[in-house]
Amino acid sequence: MTSAPASVPTASGVDDAVREQLDTAISELEEGTRTWSALSLGQRATLLRTVRTAVAASAEEWAHTAAASKGLSGSHPLRGEEWLAGPYNVLGALDAYAETLSRLADGRNPLEGIRIDRAPGGRTRVHAFPLTGADKILLSGFTGEVWLTPGTTPRSARAGAGLAQRTPQDSGGVGLVLGAGNVTAIPVLDALYELLANNRTVLLKVNPTQDSLVPVFEHALAPLIELALLRIVRGDGAVGAYLTANKRLSHVHITGSAATFDAITWGPSTGSGSAASKRRRREGRPLLKKPITAELGGVSPIIVVPGEWTDADITFQAEHIATMRLQNCGHNCIAGQVVIMSSDWELRDAFLAALRSAYARAPERPMWYPGSDAHMKQAALDYPDALVLGDRMLVDIGPNDDATALQNTEYFAPVLGVVELAGAGQDFLDAAVAHANDQLEGTLGANVLIDPATQQSLDSGFERAITALRYGTVAINAWTAVGFTSPTLTWGAYPGSTLEKIGSGLGVVHNALLLDNVERSVVRGPFRPFPRSVGSLLPGPLRSPGGGRFTILPKPPWFVTARTGAVVSEGLTRFRASGGMFGLVKTLLQALRA
Structure with a gap:
């Protein structure tokens, strides 16, 4: 909106000139x-x-x-x-x-030509990504599915x-x-x-x-x-x-934010209008008289399933987690905030050391989002013994520590926490899923890191655990941001929120196939980058344990530790905009130097 001449504010709090511009629009x-x-x-x-x-x-x-x-x-x-x-x-x-x-x-x-099958629980599953040659190159090794609500059949999926x-x-x-x-x-x-x-x-x-x-x-x-x-x-x-x-x-x-949503829906929660807001909520009479949809964020888990990881696996996945928290300085509704890992994992100490290193080595940047300084100060008050690494904070929740603030406050700032549970294999995964569902605020996105051999050993139990995660996007060996970026997948909270208890929001967006009755999207990515992903293609004893997914991507350009991330991100965008294989090849060569 262009600047308007000064005028007397109306009862609505908007100047006459501004109101006229809005009404004209x-x-x-x-x-x-x-x-x-x-x-x-x-x-x-x-x-x-x-x-x-x-x-x-x-x-x-x-x-x-x-x-x-x-x-x-x-x-x-x-x-x-x-x-x-x-x-x-x-x-x-x-x-x-x-x-x-x-x-x-x-x-x-x-949905013509797009594979549709069944997911656990009788759900219909649409294999919605990748659907183009460009997507197969730009996000090599990643796939995505949209799961529809139970009772939605393939026939009704196509009809809607x-x-x-x-x-x-x-x-x-x-x-x-x-x-x-x-x-x-x-x-x-x-x-x-x-x-x-x-x-x-x-x-x-x-x-x-x-x-x-x-x-x-x-x-x-x-x-x-x-x-x-x-x-x-x-x-x-x-x-x-x-x-x-x-x-x-x-x-x-x-x-x-949920606070803004509530103010729109019910009225202000503080000041002279707070009593009326509480009464409207109690009586189920929202102030807003029209439908509303919303995406409101939450506290996203990163479930690390214990397995036999190599040193390279530990380093790569530690940088992966650092990216989930530090990309955009943590000012993301999809930023991973709580790492859930096994206290019994024999590689626990090595992984935590790698995570601290990756978290500390990422380039510093301004905390630019309004209120982020206050969020950091609140985190410091909540956890005064947390490890402070430059412009970021790492909270290691011990056996006697209270994880409530970490698990219920979306800090929207570079604050990452680690919570440990006992167990291994299916027992650990089931416990971690239950913990994420029951203890963490919100249902927007959950991340799961698991090596191919461990996933193979869990067989159908792994898919049952993924089904039990009540999140709108579940990313396996990927960050949920990949789901956000993939236009034919959906983005939004898991179904079940209400105006009275909004959680991570109502409805979905993106969804370029325009699917009805959406429950969630599931993203699956490669556990190991190129060239280590080549092991998934080798025959017999040379093949990586459990196989895994092949990708041509080395360290992805969105990793905060990618040395050539800036030039590769620009190159991939220019390829998306204009095509041109020569430019893409140059970009991929730069990616090899990441």
């Missing part, structure tokens, strides 16, 4: 609903490809602006995060959505695929997206999902932390703005409150 979007309803599926697919061209042209400006806003200089080794967490994600989503629309336009089902695009003429009105402030792709991806899954034109209010990105978004999404399918506005909490209460908006989607 809503009126334009109401006109846009008619335009969107008149577009054929083929025209919509063509429009998305036009948006893709604009995003590709804006990718460099996007990545550089985002990095600067987070205090990452042009030479900082972690600046590549902003290529992957911004334009790379959006380009992949646009490709996938356009493919779904093209299939529907041709009279085909979005496409969501609102099955009836493109039926408008969902104008939706409000309250954008996330931590990852630059999220507001754009959420807006796309509103438009495509629900046939709603979108008023996107960016978080103030992303104000500098608004010109970039306006360039990248210009084709949607020109047709009045999207409007982007800035503003503080008063603007957000005015919009959520606006009767002309049919739906709200928020990516943020």
Whole structure:
């Protein structure tokens, strides 16, 4: 939103001039609903490809602006995060959505040619990733499945695929997206999902932390703005409150905190309005009079299943865990926070030493997200004996320590904790799953690290344990961020939250196949990187124990310890944007130096 002349605040807390701008944007979007309803599926697919061209042209400006806003200089080794967490994600989503629309336009089902089978508990499972040659290269060795709710059959899965695009003429009105402030792709991806899954034109209010990105978004999404399918506005909490209460908006989607969600839904929890808020909640009468969906984060577990790991395995997976916590300085709803490991593992001491080393060696960076300093101070008060390593904290929960704060507070800062349970094999895994389900706050994402031989020895017990994890994304030998990045997978809390007890949120996003009745996504990755992954292909006694997955990726570029992560992340994004095998080969050669 452009600056408005000073005026007297209204009862809503929004100046008259600002309110007029907001109301004008809503009126334009109401006109846009008619335009969107008149577009054929083929025209919509063509429009998305036009948006893709604009995003590709804006990718460099996007990545550089985002990095600067987070205090990452042009030479900082972690600046590549902003290529992957911004334009790379959006380009992949646009490709996938356009493919779904093209299939529907041709009279085909979005799931045509995609393998569908059964998961434990009678669930239907859609093998949703990878579906393209580019994805097979860029995320070599990774696969992903969408599990549908029990009772959903393959037939009904196919019948429901496409969501609102099955009836493109039926408008969902104008939706409000309250954008996330931590990852630059999220507001754009959420807006796309509103438009495509629900046939709603979108008023996107960016978080103030992303104000500098608004010109970039306006360039990248210009084709949607020109047709009045999207409007982007800035503003503080008063603007957000005015919009959520606006009767002309049919739906709200928020990516943020549970506290913000509760304030929108029930009213303020402090001050003069707190008594009314408590009464409304008690009586089940929400202040918000329209539907709302939300992604709100949580405390994510990293379950380390004991096994016979080599020194190289220990080093690699320790760096993997450090990345789960330290990427974006820990300002991620998907940041791993609690490592659950076995106190009986014979490699326990070696692994903890490697974890401390990897956690300490990662490049330092600014804690840029508002409130992160206070979160760090709170963690220090909660655990005064924690190991402080520069700008980060490692909490080792001993037998007599209280893990409650660690397991129930999403610190949203570089705080990592280790909790130990007794046991090995299936007994440990079952205990760790129960601990994650029952002791940790939230249900957004869980990570499981297990060597191929141990997984093979557990056989069907491993899949039963994965099924028991009540999380919206479960990543096996991967970080849940891989699921976030894969557009044909889904992202959101595990089903079961309510307005009264919101947990990690309601509903899903991304979901470029537009699947209905989603329960979770499951990501599976390689335990060992290239070249050690070659052992999974060798015959007989040369083959790695348990086999495992082959990948052409050495240390992934999103690892905070990857020496060439910045240049490789940029190269992969440019390949996603424009193709070109020569550039990809150069990028992969750089990856070998990571």
